[in-house]
Amino acid sequence: MPPSLSDRLTESILGIIREGGLRPGDAIPSARELAKRFAITTPTVREALRKLEATGAVEFRHGSGTYVGPTINNVVLANPHRPPITRESVLQLISARLVIEPVVAAQSAVARQPENLDRLEAAVTNALVPPGGPAFALNFHVELAAASGNPLLQEVLASLLKVRVREQQQIRALYDNRERDHEEHQAIVEAVRAQDAVRAERLTREHLDNIRQAVESAPEFS
Amino acid sequence: MPPSLSDRLTESILGIIREGGLRPGDAIPSARELAKRFAITTPTVREALRKLEATGAVEFRHGSGTYVGPTINNVVLANPHRPPITRESVLQLISARLVIEPVVAAQSAVARQPENLDRLEAAVTNALVPPGGPAFALNFHVELAAASGNPLLQEVLASLLKVRVREQQQIRALYDNRERDHEEHQAIVEAVRAQDAVRAERLTREHLDNIRQAVESAPEFS
DNA sequence: TTGGCTAAGTGATTTAGTCAGTTTGTGAGT
DNA sequence: ACTCACAAACTGACTAAATCACTTAGCCAA
Numbered sequence: 001m002p003p004s005l006s007d008r009l010t011e012s013i014l015g016i017i018r019e020g021g022l023r024p025g026d027a028i029p030s031a032r033e034l035a036k037r038f039a040i041t042t043p044t045v046r047e048a049l050r051k052l053e054a055t056g057a058v059e060f061r062h063g064s065g066t067y068v069g070p071t072i073n074n075v076v077l078a079n080p081h082r083p084p085i086t087r088e089s090v091l092q093l094i095s096a097r098l099v100i101e102p103v104v105a106a107q108s109a110v111a112r113q114p115e116n117l118d119r120l121e122a123a124v125t126n127a128l129v130p131p132g133g134p135a136f137a138l139n140f141h142v143e144l145a146a147a148s149g150n151p152l153l154q155e156v157l158a159s160l161l162k163v164r165v166r167e168q169q170q171i172r173a174l175y176d177n178r179e180r181d182h183e184e185h186q187a188i189v190e191a192v193r194a195q196d197a198v199r200a201e202r203l204t205r206e207h208l209d210n211i212r213q214a215v216e217s218a219p220e221f222s
Numbered sequence: 223m224p225p226s227l228s229d230r231l232t233e234s235i236l237g238i239i240r241e242g243g244l245r246p247g248d249a250i251p252s253a254r255e256l257a258k259r260f261a262i263t264t265p266t267v268r269e270a271l272r273k274l275e276a277t278g279a280v281e282f283r284h285g286s287g288t289y290v291g292p293t294i295n296n297v298v299l300a301n302p303h304r305p306p307i308t309r310e311s312v313l314q315l316i317s318a319r320l321v322i323e324p325v326v327a328a329q330s331a332v333a334r335q336p337e338n339l340d341r342l343e344a345a346v347t348n349a350l351v352p353p354g355g356p357a358f359a360l361n362f363h364v365e366l367a368a369a370s371g372n373p374l375l376q377e378v379l380a381s382l383l384k385v386r387v388r389e390q391q392q393i394r395a396l397y398d399n400r401e402r403d404h405e406e407h408q409a410i411v412e413a414v415r416a417q418d419a420v421r422a423e424r425l426t427r428e429h430l431d432n433i434r435q436a437v438e439s440a441p442e443f444s
Numbered sequence: 445t446t447g448g449c450t451a452a453g454t455g456a457t458t459t460a461g462t463c464a465g466t467t468t469g470t471g472a473g474t
Numbered sequence: 475a476c477t478c479a480c481a482a483a484c485t486g487a488c489t490a491a492a493t494c495a496c497t498t499a500g501c502c503a504a
Binding site: 264265268282283284285286287288 | 484487
């Protein structure tokens, strides 16, 4: 089964982006322009662009243009069409994080890189901004993975945590533990800064265990 | 900015699939049927379906129909539009796996579940089938994660390893270590079966370290 | 300088149709 | 009764030519 025209088109458009050295935020040629260039019609171009949109490779801005998306260089992604959250899936998520995050924290402690530590600090302080604040607040757990120096680990954690944002408000409404979170985050940062991998790992495990207990003790949510 | 018609449409189609209890492989209504049902036109429906196709939520079969895809219930995905492989990205991948997989193996050892162990055994033996064999061969490392009992860990590993298939042939051509792999896989399985988490973790780390050394000592590839 | 208007460019969607595969059932031939 | 060939009927793939909606930039007047 030969790849469809739409498939080849997505590859061609990605080629335009990559060979052109375009980065997230840059504009790509308009749909009409692409249609003319490939000698096809606009609906076909739009199908290809929609596929790229689904994976965050491009973004549409009505009336303005089409732009390179933030996750075009990602290797793994959070499924934008993932199933709705259930209590079970939340606990599964925390279990998975309990396996992965402590060793990632340990890795960050040994691979300490000054510039990433700064971002980690910022994430800790951002955590105390009131809800409704800027949406681009750094996420502590994602930055903790970023401090490992391996962008893949950051992607994995970011993808896993994107699931959470849907229900973040619900959980916070049930159990607002932001102050406690903040203290525990700060302790982890100190361990990472001290390059104490064992302590960073233990503190992260305890931190996530606390979160799990909070969720387990919370009543049902939709 | 209100969600576009296309966005709402993808959600509606997902609703049809989920409320209808459809599972991967099942057929969904034809594009014309969906267009009629939502009182819109087929190009619009196709855009929405293409978005779902990009994430593996649906699959097209020309002349036959549209079907529910294999990854519709995934939380994380391998980016189908990921950037081309480089030597650096391969080493990054192995580094990330070196962080994650050993603890996952340890988790599988403690969470031992008989039925998953059977699949793990099958994956080990499948590894020796000659190249060109069935494409649906179980992957040892994915099944090792599946044995942890947490489907999220399986998804993460499967997504990370999907990157590898593109270059798998290249690596194998440069350094065919299937027999050695097989021995090491078998040793890991035995540790898991014995519920020896510490040994499973150590063996997995050593195994990945060997792979890393093989890649590092290999000459450049495109 | 500021404000509002306008025109060009862009995405969003429609309408109507053709082409190209797949599936299924029917009927002729055995 | 069985089998094979073939013809609908259904499906996705794509085209063609518009119109609507939104954004941006420029211009002009207050």
